[in-house]
Amino acid sequence: MKIAILSIEPTLYSTRKLVEAGVERGHEVEVIDYLRCYMNITSMNPQVIYMGESLEGFDAIIPRIGASQTFYGTAVVRQFEMMGVFTANPSQAISRSRDKLHCLQLLAREGIELPVTGFAHSTKDIDGLINTVSGAPLVIKLLEGTQGIGVVLAETYQTAKSVIEAFRGLDANILVQEFIEEAGGADLRCFVVGDKVIAAMKRQGAEGEFRSNLHRGGTAKKIRLSPEERSTATRSAKAMGLRVAGVDLLRSNRGPVVMEVNSSPGLEGIETATKVDVSGKIIEFLEKNAQKG
Structure with a gap:
């Protein structure tokens, strides 16, 4: 297969690991800075042009769209979709997940438990x-x-x-x-690929910090999910239309509640904590599901 990873920074851990995983499985993998792409929007021959050349022959793309570049990034993903290229996450699903209000409204409509x-x-x-x-x-x-x-x-x-x-x-x-005070400054990051949770970790905030983000000094360890937590994570990704997602849950007195659904979840924290080859699982998903055209 010929796979494009849409990322503005090829040296990031997540980008590098996806490239390595693809190459190890015998695929041709190229990192493309989506901000340097421009598009020829026509009904008969839509094109994505990068460094003066039309990007053709790709079987699949893996979007790694930064939050601040969602508008342009999803436009590039949408153009690939017009060209019949399979995408790990559809453009519309990325847009839904990035709008936190819209995301919560869609989850609520599906009956998924949320913080009030x-x-x-x-x-x-x-x-x-x-x-x-x-x-x-x-x-x-x-x-x-x-x-x-x-x-x-x-x-x-x-x-x-x-x-x-x-x-x-x-x-x-x-x-x-x-x-959610009973969560104790901890949350669960559930990594969903396809219709399964392939890895999960518990993130604990630093002392005196209610936010559990690893970027804020939190720590992470592998966690075993309950069936309800696993179901909540997969239903949340499906509600967004995401095929690859990081779903963040809190353990509350009324069961798991969803805090956020991330369309470009980082790989370093989850792979380090769980020892699961998440990047390899993503490539395997493309192998099973990507059909040219």
């Missing part, structure tokens, strides 16, 4: 918004935040009110969510 969440435009009824999630403590999130950036734990009502007013004063879109 509020969303509003106006600051004229902050009291009502806070009461929607049963008051403080609560978590305030920027819709565009990633890796724990733009996530604030407001432990008191007055703090929550001040943070919401500050964010809205900057015209930032925010979500207000209940704080």
